[in-house]
Amino acid sequence: MPERGERSLPLPGARRAAARSVRPASAAARPAGAARLGRHPLLRLLDSTPRGLTEQQAEERLARYGENSVLPLPGPGRLRRTLTALADPFTALLAALTVVSTAVDSVGTAVILGLLVLTAVGLRLAGERRSASALRELRDLLPATATVLRRAVAAELPLARELPAEQLVPGDVVRLAGGDAVPADLRLLRAEGLTVDQSALTGESEPVPRHAPDLPPPAAAAPFEEPHLLFAGSTVRTGTATALVLATGAATRFGAAHRPSEQPAPEWARWPRPAADPSADAPSAPSAGAPSGRWRLRSAGRRAGSAAGPSAVQRGVRRAVRALILFMAAAVPATVLADGLLHGWSRSLLPFAVAAAVGLTPELLPVVVSSVLARGGRQLGRQGLLVRGPGTVGELGALDVLCLDKTGTLTSGEAAVVGGLDPYGRPASAPLRWAAVAAEAALAEAEDFDPLDEALLLAAETAGLPGGPAGLTVRQVLPFDPVQRTGGVLLGGAGRRLLVVKGAPEAVLARCAGPGADERERLAALVAEQARSGLRLLAVARAQGPARLGAPEPDGPLELVGFVALSDEPVESAAGAVAALAGAKVRVTVLTGDHPGSAARLCGQLGLPVAQVLLGGELAALTDRELAAAAAGGAVFARCDPEQKARVVRALRRADRTVGFLGDGVNDVPALRAADVGIATAGAVGAARAWADLQLGGQDLATAGRALAAGREAVARVAAYLRIALSCNLGNSVSMLVGGVLLPFLPMLPVQVLLQNLCFDAAQLSFAVGGRTIRPSGRPVRLPWGTLAAFAAVFGLLNSVSDLALFGAVRWSGADLGGAAAQGAFHTAWFTENLITQALALPVLYCLGDAGPRPRPPRPVQWAAAGLAVVGVLLPLGPLGRALGFAPLPVAAYGPLALVVLGYAVLLWAGRTLWRWFNPVG
Numbered sequence: 001m002p003e004r005g006e007r008s009l010p011l012p013g014a015r016r017a018a019a020r021s022v023r024p025a026s027a028a029a030r031p032a033g034a035a036r037l038g039r040h041p042l043l044r045l046l047d048s049t050p051r052g053l054t055e056q057q058a059e060e061r062l063a064r065y066g067e068n069s070v071l072p073l074p075g076p077g078r079l080r081r082t083l084t085a086l087a088d089p090f091t092a093l094l095a096a097l098t099v100v101s102t103a104v105d106s107v108g109t110a111v112i113l114g115l116l117v118l119t120a121v122g123l124r125l126a127g128e129r130r131s132a133s134a135l136r137e138l139r140d141l142l143p144a145t146a147t148v149l150r151r152a153v154a155a156e157l158p159l160a161r162e163l164p165a166e167q168l169v170p171g172d173v174v175r176l177a178g179g180d181a182v183p184a185d186l187r188l189l190r191a192e193g194l195t196v197d198q199s200a201l202t203g204e205s206e207p208v209p210r211h212a213p214d215l216p217p218p219a220a221a222a223p224f225e226e227p228h229l230l231f232a233g234s235t236v237r238t239g240t241a242t243a244l245v246l247a248t249g250a251a252t253r254f255g256a257a258h259r260p261s262e263q264p265a266p267e268w269a270r271w272p273r274p275a276a277d278p279s280a281d282a283p284s285a286p287s288a289g290a291p292s293g294r295w296r297l298r299s300a301g302r303r304a305g306s307a308a309g310p311s312a313v314q315r316g317v318r319r320a321v322r323a324l325i326l327f328m329a330a331a332v333p334a335t336v337l338a339d340g341l342l343h344g345w346s347r348s349l350l351p352f353a354v355a356a357a358v359g360l361t362p363e364l365l366p367v368v369v370s371s372v373l374a375r376g377g378r379q380l381g382r383q384g385l386l387v388r389g390p391g392t393v394g395e396l397g398a399l400d401v402l403c404l405d406k407t408g409t410l411t412s413g414e415a416a417v418v419g420g421l422d423p424y425g426r427p428a429s430a431p432l433r434w435a436a437v438a439a440e441a442a443l444a445e446a447e448d449f450d451p452l453d454e455a456l457l458l459a460a461e462t463a464g465l466p467g468g469p470a471g472l473t474v475r476q477v478l479p480f481d482p483v484q485r486t487g488g489v490l491l492g493g494a495g496r497r498l499l500v501v502k503g504a505p506e507a508v509l510a511r512c513a514g515p516g517a518d519e520r521e522r523l524a525a526l527v528a529e530q531a532r533s534g535l536r537l538l539a540v541a542r543a544q545g546p547a548r549l550g551a552p553e554p555d556g557p558l559e560l561v562g563f564v565a566l567s568d569e570p571v572e573s574a575a576g577a578v579a580a581l582a583g584a585k586v587r588v589t590v591l592t593g594d595h596p597g598s599a600a601r602l603c604g605q606l607g608l609p610v611a612q613v614l615l616g617g618e619l620a621a622l623t624d625r626e627l628a629a630a631a632a633g634g635a636v637f638a639r640c641d642p643e644q645k646a647r648v649v650r651a652l653r654r655a656d657r658t659v660g661f662l663g664d665g666v667n668d669v670p671a672l673r674a675a676d677v678g679i680a681t682a683g684a685v686g687a688a689r690a691w692a693d694l695q696l697g698g699q700d701l702a703t704a705g706r707a708l709a710a711g712r713e714a715v716a717r718v719a720a721y722l723r724i725a726l727s728c729n730l731g732n733s734v735s736m737l738v739g740g741v742l743l744p745f746l747p748m749l750p751v752q753v754l755l756q757n758l759c760f761d762a763a764q765l766s767f768a769v770g771g772r773t774i775r776p777s778g779r780p781v782r783l784p785w786g787t788l789a790a791f792a793a794v795f796g797l798l799n800s801v802s803d804l805a806l807f808g809a810v811r812w813s814g815a816d817l818g819g820a821a822a823q824g825a826f827h828t829a830w831f832t833e834n835l836i837t838q839a840l841a842l843p844v845l846y847c848l849g850d851a852g853p854r855p856r857p858p859r860p861v862q863w864a865a866a867g868l869a870v871v872g873v874l875l876p877l878g879p880l881g882r883a884l885g886f887a888p889l890p891v892a893a894y895g896p897l898a899l900v901v902l903g904y905a906v907l908l909w910a911g912r913t914l915w916r917w918f919n920p921v922g
């Protein structure tokens with residue numbers, strides 16, 4: 001829908017002109033206020049009736065508000081997208097060097113750099129195309145047609161007509177039935193047995209019941225939880241409804257959320273949302289926290305670390321690139337100035353500047369980093385672990401806190417029913433019978449399998465318990481709600497209604513009218529005692545059903561039937577996996593929806609020290625900082641709802657931890673999304689798997705540890721690349737700058753510098769090839785800029801010292817460097833010396849990140865280093881060398897060259913030993 005004065009959507013011909021002056025489709029009914037109005041005031045506000053609009057009204061509104069379409073805005077043109085891609089600092093640097101190289105007639109350099117720029121831009125545009133097609137898939141969630149009540153004139157009876165959904169306008173009245181996609185944001189006028197699937201909006205795959213009260217509930221519920229509203233992007237699962245259109249097109253929440261990210265939703269399209277992220281110091285209620293998984297819309301093409309911006313590896317690489325650019329901006333002009341002052345101002349200054357800048361740039365950096373991470377992903381794939389993208393591999397390497405859901409993750413996903421208990425803890429069959437009746441109904445409707453319901457049903461069948469009473473059939477299923485911690489079924493027939501509710505004991509007891517304070521205390525003590533002895537209790541209650549279907553509360557009070565006891569033992573591999581994680585310096589934190597007693601007992605069994613057990617309800621009083629400190633200090637979190645789990649994860653991330661969350665259920669989706677790395681167990685439900693960055697292959701928890709190890713190895717390889725590339729390139733540039741000032745000619749031509757860099761980078765692609773693994777330190781691997789910079793300075797300087805020794809040897813040997821042939825031979829000498837010293841540095845510096853007892857470089861790295869040395873000696877002597885301005889080096893010159901290389905080897909060995917001494921790995 002076009003935005004005021006800013007844009008117009010590609011509307012079909014005739015409507016395009018009319019739509020130019022359109023206003024946002026929610027303007028007539030600002031959802032924030034309108035959604036809270038009663039049915040009749042709302043109809044009046046929208047100038048509509050339960051019989052819908054007249055054709056004339058609809059036409060006027062269509063012209064005014066535009067079509068009900070969430071087509072993406074006409075994205076920026078190809079030129080603009082290309083320019084945006086060029087704005088990436090690394091690509092911009094290469095592009096600038098291409099332009100300058102062209103200006104100084106260094107055609108070969110310009111062509112190669114130009115090709116590198118085209119490759120970088122092409123990769124970026126291809127990624128954007130993939131995202132656009134993901135968006136198209138999301139838009140397919142909207143229906144093509146809708147059943148609308150319209151009248152030719154006000155006095156006529158309405159006709160229910162199937163119209164293209166694009167023609168819906170605010171004020172229209174639509175009809176819906178099971179299986180229909182919701183075409184716009186709607187307010188229910190009438191609903192029968194209605195449940196909707198909002199999984200595309202909230203990630204929660206369980207259908208939610210909706211009804212049509214005349215007045216909305218007074219408490220302001222979270223937006224997607226308003227019981228009387230339906231949203232575009234959801235689907236009706238069961239029942240029928242008549243509803244009033246509140247907002248269409250981009251004014252719907254679905255439309256607003258799927259705008260291109262660079263274009264924020266206009267004020268009018270923003271629905272009431274929770275306030276912005278709470279400050280780290282302010283206590284925050286869950287509903288006032290950052291938009292939760294339940295509230296946020298899915299967006300196309302999720303990446304690892306997307307919620308926090310770039311991943312840890314991306315951040316490290318960007319910082320390195322920024323530092324390179326800053327160094328270039330300061331050092332190159334300063335040296336050119338010095339050169340100009342010493343040797344006079346001539347046109348050769350520019351090629352000199354270009355050569356120095358090219359020398360500093362690791363041209364294949366993006367290729368090497370993504371190849372190394374992709375290799376890590378493939379490695380995990382071979383172990384049966386599915387990784388969403390290379391970013392995830394990097395995050396795994398940096399991960400230092402792993403939050404674990406309890407049930408189905410640390411304990412078996414297959415619940416083991418021990419039996420039924422009456423309210424006094426004595427064996428009884430009724431609780432299991434009624435729990436199974438509710439479970440059976442829930443399973444018949446559920447999209448995702450619920451292991452607890454499966455187990456209840458199986459146990460009742462095994463015990464030979466009867467099903468529901470004869471004559472009563474399922475009228476409505478109230479799916480298990482992890483926030484309320486209850487679920488149930490409404491049975492009806494022969495003038496009777498019966499509501500069965502099952503859930504967490506506290507939640508069910510809170511809805512039972514019967515027990516007094518003492519009795520409640522006794523029941524709570526019973527539940528806690530069972531939890532301590534390793535049994536989780538599920539409460540079961542019954543009531544005479546509600547008078548009207550769709551109303552969630554029964555007429556009569558709920559009466560406690562008893563409990564179902566479930567055993568709660570850890571899976572075999574859990575203790576070992578937790579110990580291995582602790583050994584790898586990963587802090588393990590348990591976040592569960594279960595009883596605090598069960599959580600504490602399990603932690604004891606796993607050897608996890610428990611400093612305190614915090615309940616989900618207590619989190620609102622804590623600031624994010626306190627929360628993160630508690631989690632890091634060994635707190636266990638129990639009775640957490642999905643949003644509370646996500647809040648703990650977010651608080652830890654704000655405290656600069658790299659956080660993983662391992663879960664298996666729908667209730668884990670918000671936390672999976674909030675984490676740097678969401679990890680789903682092998683038996684996780686579809687929604688959890690869909691949102692996870694990593695899916696474990698087997699039931700064995702140790703696979704999580706293996707994933708971390710593979711991530712650390714990949715990040716260690718990236719770190720090795722950055723260390724070596726930064727130090728060698730820095731060394732080359734310093735040599736180029738100093739040599740340029742000291743020598744009366746360019747120490748190396750720009751194209752030769754570029755060729756040398758490409759050879760070196762190509763050799764470093766060997767880091768992405770298999771071979772012996774690099775053993776990273778036994779702790780999370782990050783890319784600390786301080787250490788990288790210190791490394792680059794130390795080893796860059798060593799490299800430079802050997803270059804300058806060569807320059808000095810040539811300068812003071814008295815050789816005549818006046819002619820082109822002599823200068824070509826000098827270029828050959830430096831090129832050869834450079835590649836040989838880099839070939840020496842490659843395996844030695846690579847091993848500096850290896851924590852193994854006797855680190856040895858992998859075979860591919862050894863071969864690449866040998867190849868690099870051979871190229872360094874032979875390339876300048878061949879036809880390509882001649883074409884690039886090299887000239888043969890007199891044989892006698894190879895002696896001093898060998899001495900310089902030997903000197904560098906000694907320096908390198910000393911530097912490596914000292915570095916290890918001051919920076920022990922492990």
Ligand SMILES: Nc1ncnc2c1ncn2[C@@H]1O[C@H](COP(=O)(O)OP(=O)(O)OP(=O)(O)O)[C@@H](O)[C@H]1O
Nearest residue numbers: 405406407452480482485502503504592593594667
């Ligand atoms: N299908 C269900 N029907 C009824 N009650 C349930 C159901 N599933 C869970 N419960 C109850 O609700 C409580 C909270 O459930 P939730 O799924 O949030 O956490 P959990 O499964 O106990 O633990 P975790 O968060 O570690 O997976 C459970 O402890 C249990 O008492």
